[in-house]
Amino acid sequence: xxxxxxxxxxxxxxxxxxxxxxxxxxxxxxxxxxxxxxxxxxxxxxxxxxxxxxxxxxxxxxxxxxxxxxxxxxxxxxxxxxxxxxxxxxxxxxxxxxxxxxxxxxxxxxxxxxxxxxxxxxxxxxxxxxxxxxxxxxxxxxxxxxxxxxxxxxxxxxxxxxxxxxxxxxxxxxxxxxxxxxxxxxxxxxxxxxxxxxxxxxxxxxxxxxxxxxxxxxxxxxx
Amino acid sequence: xxxxxxxxxxxxxxxxxxxxxxxxxxxxxxxxxxxxxxxxxxxxxxxxxxxxxxxxxxxxxxxxxxxxxxxxxxxxxxxxxxxxxxxxxxxxxxxxxxxxxxxxxxxxxxxxxxxxxxxxxxxxxxxxxxxxxxxxxxxxxxxxxxxxxxxxxxxxxxxxxxxxxxxxxxxxxxxxxxxxxxxxxxxxxxxxxxxxxxxxxxxxxxxxxxxxxxxxxxxxxxxxxxxxxxxxxxxxxxxxxxxxxxxxxxxxxxxxxxxxxxxxxxxxxxxxxxxxxxxxxxxxxxxxxxxxxxxxxxxxxxxxxxxxxxxxxxxxxxxxxxxxxxxxxxxxxxxxxxxxxxxxxxxxxxxxxxxxxxxxxxxxxxxxxxxxxxxxxxxxxxxxxxxxxxxxxxxxxxxxxxxxxxxxxxxxxxxxxxxxxxxxxxxxxxxxxxxxxxxxxxxxxxxxxxxxxxxxxxxxxxxxxxxxxxxxxxxxxxxxxxxxxxxxxxxxxxxxxxxxxxxxxxxxxxxxxxxxxxxxxxxxxxxxxxxxxxxxxxxxxxxxxxxxxxxxxxxxxxxxxxxxxxxxxxxx
Numbered sequence: 001x002x003x004x005x006x007x008x009x010x011x012x013x014x015x016x017x018x019x020x021x022x023x024x025x026x027x028x029x030x031x032x033x034x035x036x037x038x039x040x041x042x043x044x045x046x047x048x049x050x051x052x053x054x055x056x057x058x059x060x061x062x063x064x065x066x067x068x069x070x071x072x073x074x075x076x077x078x079x080x081x082x083x084x085x086x087x088x089x090x091x092x093x094x095x096x097x098x099x100x101x102x103x104x105x106x107x108x109x110x111x112x113x114x115x116x117x118x119x120x121x122x123x124x125x126x127x128x129x130x131x132x133x134x135x136x137x138x139x140x141x142x143x144x145x146x147x148x149x150x151x152x153x154x155x156x157x158x159x160x161x162x163x164x165x166x167x168x169x170x171x172x173x174x175x176x177x178x179x180x181x182x183x184x185x186x187x188x189x190x191x192x193x194x195x196x197x198x199x200x201x202x203x204x205x206x207x208x209x210x211x212x213x214x215x216x217x218x219x220x221x222x223x
Numbered sequence: 224x225x226x227x228x229x230x231x232x233x234x235x236x237x238x239x240x241x242x243x244x245x246x247x248x249x250x251x252x253x254x255x256x257x258x259x260x261x262x263x264x265x266x267x268x269x270x271x272x273x274x275x276x277x278x279x280x281x282x283x284x285x286x287x288x289x290x291x292x293x294x295x296x297x298x299x300x301x302x303x304x305x306x307x308x309x310x311x312x313x314x315x316x317x318x319x320x321x322x323x324x325x326x327x328x329x330x331x332x333x334x335x336x337x338x339x340x341x342x343x344x345x346x347x348x349x350x351x352x353x354x355x356x357x358x359x360x361x362x363x364x365x366x367x368x369x370x371x372x373x374x375x376x377x378x379x380x381x382x383x384x385x386x387x388x389x390x391x392x393x394x395x396x397x398x399x400x401x402x403x404x405x406x407x408x409x410x411x412x413x414x415x416x417x418x419x420x421x422x423x424x425x426x427x428x429x430x431x432x433x434x435x436x437x438x439x440x441x442x443x444x445x446x447x448x449x450x451x452x453x454x455x456x457x458x459x460x461x462x463x464x465x466x467x468x469x470x471x472x473x474x475x476x477x478x479x480x481x482x483x484x485x486x487x488x489x490x491x492x493x494x495x496x497x498x499x500x501x502x503x504x505x506x507x508x509x510x511x512x513x514x515x516x517x518x519x520x521x522x523x524x525x526x527x528x529x530x531x532x533x534x535x536x537x538x539x540x541x542x543x544x545x546x547x548x549x550x551x552x553x554x555x556x557x558x559x560x561x562x563x564x565x566x567x568x569x570x571x572x573x574x575x576x577x578x579x580x581x582x583x584x585x586x587x588x589x590x591x592x593x594x595x596x597x598x599x600x601x602x603x604x605x606x607x608x609x610x611x612x613x614x615x616x617x618x619x620x621x622x623x624x625x626x627x628x629x630x631x632x633x634x635x636x637x638x639x640x641x642x643x644x645x646x647x648x649x650x651x652x653x654x655x656x657x658x659x660x661x662x663x664x665x666x667x668x669x670x671x672x673x674x675x676x677x678x679x680x681x682x683x684x685x686x687x688x689x690x691x692x693x694x695x696x697x698x699x700x701x702x703x704x705x706x707x708x709x710x711x712x713x714x715x716x717x718x719x720x721x722x723x724x725x726x727x728x729x730x731x732x733x734x735x736x737x738x739x740x741x742x743x744x745x746x747x748x749x750x751x752x753x754x755x756x757x758x759x760x761x762x763x764x765x766x767x768x769x770x771x772x773x774x775x776x777x778x779x780x781x782x783x784x785x786x787x788x789x790x791x792x793x794x795x
Contacts, residue, residue: 002680004678004698004699005681016610019609020604020613023607027604030600031596034596038571038596042574042589045510045574045575045576045577046581047511047578047579048578051578052578054512056512056575056576058572059518059519063515063516066568067515074560075561082553082558082607084609085553085607085608085609086550089546089549089550090550093608155616159695160695162612163612164541165541168477168543169377169469170470170471173543186693186695190616192378195297195386197296197687198689199687
C-alpha cells in the first residue's frame with residue numbers, strides 16, 4: 001500500500017508516514033481478526049439439521065465480558081494512536097520553527113499568486129515581486145507560507161511534502177515546510193473551487209543553495 | 224405498554240378508490256412503498272451519475288457511452304454534487320429510515336398504524352415536492368448546483384464563483400424541504416414506538432431495528448436545526464446580498480462548515496443506524512440464535528450518538544480552524560470506534576455457535592458487516608489529525624466513506640429488501656437471482672473501493688475532473704481505469720436486482736406469513752398485512768425478540784407473541 005505514496009521530500013513527511021504505517025498495522029490486526037472470525041463462523045457454524053444453537057444473550061457481565069475484553073484493547077490502541085498522532089500534528093501545525101524565508105501565497109480562481117518580499121525581507125515595500133504559480137525556495141531551509149484567499153476557499157497541497165492547508169478568504173493562515181531534496185513539485189489545489197478547480201496548480205521549485213542565489217539574482221538584479 | 228388494541232380498525236377507515244389507496248394514502252405500509260419507489264428512482268439516477276463520474280476519471284474528455292458526448296469540468300462538478308446530494312438525502316434517508324421505518328415500526332411493536340398518519344402522508348408528499356425541485360434544477364439556466372454536496376461558501380454563495388445560478392437556490396430549497404419531510408417523519412418514528420406498543424411490548428422488548436430508527440430520528444431532530452439556519456443564511460447571501468459567509472462583508476466562510484458538519488456527522492449515523500438495525504434483525508433469524516448483547520448494543524448506540532455531536536471538526540482539521548482544536552476532536556473521533564467495535568463484536572458473537580443459513584438476506588447482512596468493519600477501520604486514518612494532513616480531500620476519504628455508506632445503505636438495504644419483501648409485497652423474491660446479485664455487488668464493490676484507497680494514498684484529490692492534468696498522478700491512471708471498469712460491472716449487477724424486484728412482484732411465489740421463521744411481530748400477520756395490520760386482535764407480547772434456542776423450549780424458536788416455556792429466557 002505504501003508503495004503508492006509519492007516520494008517524501010520534507011522534514012516532517014516521515015513523521016506523518018510513520019503514523020500512517022502505525023495505524024495501518026493496528027487496523028490491519030483488527031481487520032484480520034474480525035474478518036477471520038466472520039469467515040470461520042460462516043463455515044464452522046453453517047446450518048446442519050439438528051444443530052441447536054446455545055442461548056447466549058450477552059446481557060450479564062459474565063457473558064458480555066467476551067466482547068468487553070477486546071473492547072479494552074480497542075480503547076488502549078485508540079489512545080496510543082491519539083497520543084502519537086497528537087505529537088506529529090503539533091510538530092507540523094502548531095507554531096512551527098522560526099522561518100528562514102517567508103512567502104505570501106494567495107489563492108485566486110484558478111491560480112496561486114506568490115508574493116516574494118525581496119532582498120529587504122519585508123512585505124509591502126517596493127521590491128516585492130508577484131509571480132503566478134511559481135514558488136521558489138531553498139533546500140533545507142524553513143519556509144513559511146502566508147496563505148490568503150481572494151475569492152473562494154482553496155487548499156494548498158504539497159503531496160511530496162505531506163503538507164496541506166486550506167486557504168480561506170478573510171484570513172492569513174501560516175504554514176511551514178522544510179524541503180530536503182532539490183526538484184520541481186506540483187502544488188495542486190485540493191478544495192473544490194469552481195469550474196477551473198481541476199488543473200489549478202502551481203510548481204514548487206526547491207533549489208540547492210547556489211541555484212537559489214542564482215534565481216534571486218535574476219529576480220532582483222540590482223541587489 | 225399502552226394498549227391500542229381497542230382502536231381496532233385504526234385511526235382511519237379502509238381507503239377506497241385508486242387515488243386514496245395508492246396516492247393519497249395515510250396507511251403506513253403504502254407510504255413505506257412510496258418512499259421505497261422514490262428512493263429506488265433516485266438510486267438509479269445517482270448510480271447513473273456515478274457511472275458518468277467514473278467514466279470521466281478513467282477516460283477524461285472522451286465521449287461517454289450512454290451520455291453521448293464528453294462532459295466539461297463545470298458539468299463534472301454538477302454531477303459530483305448531485306451524486307452526493309441524491310445518494311445521501313434522496314436515497315439513503317428515504318430507503319432505510321423512512322421506508323423501512325414506516326413499514327416496520329407499527330408491525331414490529333403491534334400498532335395499527337403510525338401515531339400521526341396524516342403527518343406521515345404529508346412527509347412523503349413534501350419529499351415528493353423536494354424531489355420535483357431537485358429534478359427541476361437540472362433544467363434551469365446555468366445548470367444544477369455545482370458546489371459539492373457540502374456546498375461550501377463562498378463558492379456556493381455567488382453565481383460568479385460557482386457557475387450555477389437558480390440551480391443552487393433550487394438545490395437549497397430541495398434540501399430544506401427534505402429536512403422538513405424528515406422532521407415530520409422523525410416525530411412519527413419517535414412517538415409511535417413510545418406511545419403505541421401493544422400489551423407486553425416493553426421498551427426493552429422492542430426489536431433492535433425499532434431502537435435504531437428511534438435513535439436515528441432523535442439524532443436527526445437534534446442536529447438538523449443548525450443546518451436549516453445555515454441554509455437560510457446561504458439563501459439570503461445568494462439572493463439578498465447579505466454576507467453571513469463572505470469575508471468581504473464581515474462574514475466567515477468557516478461558519479457554514481461548523482453548521483454543516485454539526486449536522487453532518489450525526490447525519491452519518493442517521494443513515495447508518497437503520498442499516499445496522501436491519502442487520503441486527505436478519506442475523507439472529509438466519510443464525511437461529513438470539514442477538515448477543517441486546518442491552519449493551521443499545522447503550523453503545525446511545526454513546527456513539529452522543530459522541531457524534533462532538534466530532535464534527537474532524538472534517539475541518541486543516542480548514543483554518545485553530546490548530547490546537549484538532550487534537551481534542553481527533554481524540555473524540557477515534558474514541559467513537561469503541562462503541563462501534565462493541566456493536567461489531569456483538570454481531571460477530573451472535574454468529575458464534577449458530578446454525579447459519581446463507582440465504583440472500585443473510586449474505587447481504589454478513590457482506591454488509593464485513594464491509595462496514597473495513598470502512599470503520601479506514602476511518603481511523605482519517606480520524607488521526609496528523610494523517611489527515613496528507614489524506615484530507617483525497618480519494619482515501621472518498622473510498623472510506625463509500626465503504627461505510629455503501630455497506631449501511633446498499634448492502635444492509637438489500638438485506639432488508641430481500642428479507643421484508645415477502646411481507647411488503649406478499650411474494651417471494653427469486654433466490655438464485657438474489658445470490659447472483661449479492662456476489663456481483665459484493666465482489667465488484669471490493670474491486671472499486673479497495674483500490675480506491677490506493678488512489679488516495681497516491682495523493683489524488685477529490686472532485687478533480689481530469690487527473691491527467693497532474694504529473695504526480697500519472698502512476699494512478701491504470702488503477703483509475705480498473706476502478707471504472709469494476710464500477711460499470713457493479714452497476715450492471717444491479718439489473719439482476721431490478722428484474723427480480725419487479726418480476727417477483729407479479730410472478731414471485733406467494734409468501735407465507737413467516738417465510739424465515741422470524742420471532743418478531745411482523746411475521747404474525749398475513750403477507751402483505753391487511754389495512755389495520757392484523758385481521759383480528761393485535762397480538763400480545765410475552766418475551767423479548769429473537770427467542771431462538773431458549774433453554775427448556777421444545778422448538779428451537781419461540782415467537783414474541785407465544786408464551787415462553789416456564790423459566791425460559793426469563794433473564795431479560
